Amino acid sequence: MENFKWLNTSILITVLGTITPLSAIAEDIESVKAKCGMCHGPDGNSPNSSIPSIAGMTKEFFAHTMDAYQNNGRPSDLMKPYVHYLSQEDISQLAEFYAKQTFKPVKQEYDPARAKKGEALHNKYCEKCHENAGKITENNFGFLAxxxxxxxxxxxxxYLDKKRRVNPMMITKLEKLQQEAGKDGLDxxxxxxxxLQ
Ligand code: HEC
Ligand code: HEC
Structure with missing residues (x-):
């Protein structure tokens, strides 16, 4: 299937039109990237607060999340239509691209007093796996800071609703944190x- 990508799309439709749903036709990687950019920002720094920034994500975590979306490890009505048809080759090219972009910590409002409480809770329950509060570069578990x-x-x-696959120890820690400090503690x-801007 890989070589089809370089063929003219109209030829492809003629050849495969009767047997292949449109979404399964391999797309040029640049046009895939442009679609991702509509939501995640052209360089992976998301302008939208409900959409994660993915610039600078490690190739490993990128591939891991794509696998979760493609294989029912992580539900997302928004992501699914854009990832279900990507090939392994597409994924490794996209991973390469996003890993090279620079993550820009989001400028957003926060409450300094709550942040201070949160820091202590993070150190107690989360830091063990999310080193340096999940600061970019080397981390493989997603960005937090x-x-x-x-x-x-x-x-x-x-995660708490068990919709997203994860190390069970993380759920335990989320629950323990909630027992100690309530929903507010998580926030x-x-x-x-x-x-951490
Ligand atoms: C319509 C908007 C939209 C489009 C288009 C889109 N995404 Fe997403 N993406 C999202 C949302 C919303 C989430 C968070 C979903 C969730 O909670 O799992 C997400 C999550 C992700 C994540 C996981 C980030 C993390 O920190 O765990 C990656 C990686 C990602 N998208 C890559 C892509 C790529 C690559 C494309 C293009 C092939 C793409 N997205 C297209 C909206 C979009
Ligand atoms: C035992 C190790 C472990 C502990 C402890 C842990 N986590 Fe995680 N966390 C993970 C792993 C592994 C992932 C990536 C899972 C995935 O693929 O969705 C993750 C992912 C996340 C994500 C999603 C990041 C993203 O962009 O996709 C958040 C948010 C998060 N953890 C918050 C926390 C908080 C808050 C705590 C402390 C209460 C915590 N974690 C404790 C292992 C852990």
Whole structure:
């Protein structure tokens, strides 16, 4: 299938039109990127608070998330139509591209007092796996520092609702944190991540 990408689309439709749904036709990687950019920003720094920034994501975590979206490890009505037809080659080219972009911590509002409480909770329950509060570059578990707060809030809810696949130890820690500090405690942690600009 890989070589089809370089063929003219209209020829492809003629050849495959009767047997292949349109969305399954391999697309030029630049046009795929442009679609991703509509939501995630052209360089992967998202302008929208419910959509994560992905600039500078490690290739490993990128490939891991694509696998989750393609294989029912992570539900997302918004992402699914754009990723379900990507080939392994597409994914590795996209991973390469986003890994080279520079993550820009989001300028967003936060409450300094809550951020301070959140820092202590993060160090107690999360830092072990999310080193340096999930600062960019080497981390393979997603961005926390500087990521959009509304997106992170939604992600955490998805984990608690068991909609998103993850190391069970993380769920345990989220639950323990909630037992100690309530729902507000979880949000304090998000204020801490937002404060790391
Ligand atoms: C219509 C908007 C939209 C488009 C187009 C889109 N995405 Fe997304 N993307 C989202 C949303 C919303 C999420 C968060 C979904 C969730 O909670 O799992 C997301 C999540 C992601 C994540 C996971 C980020 C993380 O921190 O875990 C990656 C990686 C990603 N998208 C890459 C892509 C790529 C590559 C494309 C193009 C092939 C693309 N997206 C197209 C909206 C979009
Ligand atoms: C045992 C290790 C571990 C611990 C402890 C842990 N996490 Fe995670 N976390 C992970 C892994 C692994 C992922 C990536 C999972 C995936 O693929 O969705 C992750 C992903 C996340 C994400 C999604 C990031 C993104 O953009 O996709 C958030 C938010 C998060 N963790 C918050 C927390 C918080 C808050 C705590 C502390 C209460 C915590 N984690 C403790 C292992 C851990």
């Amino acid at each position: 500087g990521q959009w707060m509304p997106y992170l809030r939604q992600s955490i809810q998805d 304090d942690v998000l204020h801490y991540y937002a404060s």
